[in-house]
Amino acid sequence: MRQRGSGAGLRQESLPDKIHRYRGVIVVFSVPLLLVSFVLLLMPSYPAGPIAPVGRKTAPGGGGDAGSKSYAVIFDAGSSGSRVHVYCFDKNLDLVHIGEEIELFVQKKPGLSSFAKEPQEAANSLIPLLQKAESVVPPELRQRTPVRVGATAGLRALGNEKSEQILQAVKNLLQDKSSLKFQPDWVTVLDGxxxxxxxxxxxxxxxxxxxxxxxxxxxxxxxxxxxxxxxxxxxxxxxxxxxxxxxxxxxxxxxxxxxxxxxxxxxxxxxxxxxxxxxxxxxxxxxxxxxxxxxxxxxxxxxxxxxxxxxxxxxxxxxxxxxxxxxxxxxxxxxxxxxxxxxxxxxxxxxxxxxxxxxxxxxxxxxxxxxxxxxxxxxxxxxxxxxxxxxxxxxxxxxxxxxxxxxxxxxxxxxxxxxxxxxxxxxxxxxxxxxxxxxxVITLVKKVEYGDAYVEAAWPLGSAIEAASSA
Structure with missing residues (x-):
C-alpha cells in the first residue's frame, strides 16, 4: 500500500488526466445542458420591459393599457346653464388625460329650469353636450361608461311636477339617443x-x-x-x-x-x-x-x-x-x-x-x-x-x-x-x-392644479369618482 507523502515529492494530476478520469460524469451532465440551450436558441425573443396582455394596447405616453381605463360622463344641470364633464381614470382611480386635456368640459346656456313649460326642449338642449361627450369616449368603452345627470337648485325650485316632466324627457333622450351606459335612476335632482x-x-x-x-x-x-x-x-x-x-x-x-x-x-x-x-x-x-x-x-x-x-x-x-x-x-x-x-x-x-x-x-x-x-x-x-x-x-x-x-x-x-x-x-x-x-384668508378656487393640469373645482368629479368606483 502506497503511503501519501508531502511537499515536492507529490505528483500533480494534470487537467487531461482529470477529464479522462471523470469523463462519465461530464457526459451525464452536459447532454441535458446542450438540449436546454438548443431549445432556448429556437424560442422567439421579446423586448425588455413589461409585456402587454393579449388584446390590450399600451396607451401612448406611458398611460397604461386601455383595458385598465374607465370613463364617466356627468351632466351638471344647474340653474344658470348645463355643463358636461367627461373624466378618465386609471385602475387606481387617478385621473389621466383625455387627449391633451385632463377632462372634457363643455357648457351651454340657459339651464334646464328655463324650459319649465317645454320639457322636450329642455332635454334637446343637452344633445350638443351629449354628442361632444360621446366623441371623446373610445367606441369599445361606451357601453361600459356611465352617464349621469344631476340637476341642482334650479330644478329643485320648480317643484315636483315640472321638474319630473323635464327629468323624464332627459331619461327618454338618453335611452333613445345615447350609446353610453344608462339607468333611469341616474337622472335625478340632487339634494343639496x-x-x-x-x-x-x-x-x-x-x-x-x-x-x-x-x-x-x-x-x-x-x-x-x-x-x-x-x-x-x-x-x-x-x-x-x-x-x-x-x-x-x-x-x-x-x-x-x-x-x-x-x-x-x-x-x-x-x-x-x-x-x-x-x-x-x-x-x-x-x-x-x-x-x-x-x-x-x-x-x-x-x-x-x-x-x-x-x-x-x-x-x-x-x-x-x-x-x-x-x-x-x-x-x-x-x-x-x-x-x-x-x-x-x-x-x-x-x-x-x-x-x-x-x-x-x-x-x-x-x-x-x-x-x-x-x-x-x-x-x-x-x-x-x-x-x-x-x-x-x-x-x-x-x-x-x-x-x-x-x-x-x-x-x-x-x-x-x-x-x-x-x-x-x-x-x-x-x-x-x-x-x-x-x-x-380664504382661497377662491375655479380650478385645482392636478399634476401637470388644472381641473374644474366642481361637484361632478365627486360624482364621477363614485360612478367609476361602482362601475
Missing amino acids: TQEGAFQWVTINYLLGKLGKTYSDTVGVVDLGGGSVQMAYAISEKAAAEAPQISNGEESYVRKLLLKGTTYYLYVHSYLHYGLLAARAEILKVGDGDSNCILDGYHGSYKYGDKEFPASAAPSGASFSKCRSDTIKALKANEPTCTHMKCTFGGVWNGGGGDGQKNLFVASFFFDRAAEAGFVDPKQAVAKVKPSDFEEAASRACKLNAKDVKGAYPLVSEDNIPYLCMDLVYQYTLLVDGFGVEPHQ
Whole structure:
C-alpha cells in the first residue's frame, strides 16, 4: 500500500488526466445542458420591459393599457346653464388625460329650469353636450361608461311636477339617443347635501387630501345659482353630538369611507340662497325700489318662472342700506337658533374645528371677484379675505349703471345692475351667514392644479369618482 507523502515529492494530476478520469460524469451532465440551450436558441425573443396582455394596447405616453381605463360622463344641470364633464381614470382611480386635456368640459346656456313649460326642449338642449361627450369616449368603452345627470337648485325650485316632466324627457333622450351606459335612476335632482358632499370630495381629491386625517382636509363653500352649500370634515365626537333634524330634511352629518379613511362630513345646503336666487330674496325686502340696484337702472328681474321689480331707489344704491336688506333676506338676526351655534335661518353650523380652518370658496364667488377686478380671471386660485368683497361692494354701490363698464370692463351686461347687490351679498353671506372673520384668508378656487393640469373645482368629479368606483 502506497503511503501519501508531502511537499515536492507529490505528483500533480494534470487537467487531461482529470477529464479522462471523470469523463462519465461530464457526459451525464452536459447532454441535458446542450438540449436546454438548443431549445432556448429556437424560442422567439421579446423586448425588455413589461409585456402587454393579449388584446390590450399600451396607451401612448406611458398611460397604461386601455383595458385598465374607465370613463364617466356627468351632466351638471344647474340653474344658470348645463355643463358636461367627461373624466378618465386609471385602475387606481387617478385621473389621466383625455387627449391633451385632463377632462372634457363643455357648457351651454340657459339651464334646464328655463324650459319649465317645454320639457322636450329642455332635454334637446343637452344633445350638443351629449354628442361632444360621446366623441371623446373610445367606441369599445361606451357601453361600459356611465352617464349621469344631476340637476341642482334650479330644478329643485320648480317643484315636483315640472321638474319630473323635464327629468323624464332627459331619461327618454338618453335611452333613445345615447350609446353610453344608462339607468333611469341616474337622472335625478340632487339634494343639496349630495351636491355639497360631492364638491368636498372633488376639491380634497384634487388637493391630495383624501386618506389623511380630517384635520388635514379643507372646508368648502360652493355658491351656485340657486343654492349655497357648506361642507367640512368634523371629529367623530362632534358628529355624535350633532343635533337631530325632525322636519324631514337631510341629516347634518354624512359618514364617508374614502381611501381607507372614515370621514364625518358636516354638510348643509341652503335653497334660495345661491347668488341668482338670493337676488330675488333681497328684492322681496324692498317695496319695488331697491337699495341694492345701481342708480339709473329700472327694470325687472326674472328667476325661474317669476319676475320681480328691480329698479334703483331714487337716491341710487347704498352699501349700508343694501347690507341691511341683505341681512334681512338671510334671516341672519332672527332668533330661530335652537342649537349652540348657528349659521343663518336657524341652521346648525357644524361646530367649527380643524376641518373648517382652511376654507376653499368656489363658483360665483370667484366669478364676481374677477368681474370686480380684485382677482385675476386667468388664474385658477386666489387668496382673498371677505373684506375684499366689502371694499369692492362699497365702490360699486356708488356707481351709476351706465358707468359700470368703464370702471369694471369685465362685468357682463346681464350683471351690471346687480354688481352692488352681488358683492354685498357675498360679503354678508361669508361674515354674517357663515361666521367667517372679515380678515380671515380664504382661497377662491375655479380650478385645482392636478399634476401637470388644472381641473374644474366642481361637484361632478365627486360624482364621477363614485360612478367609476361602482362601475
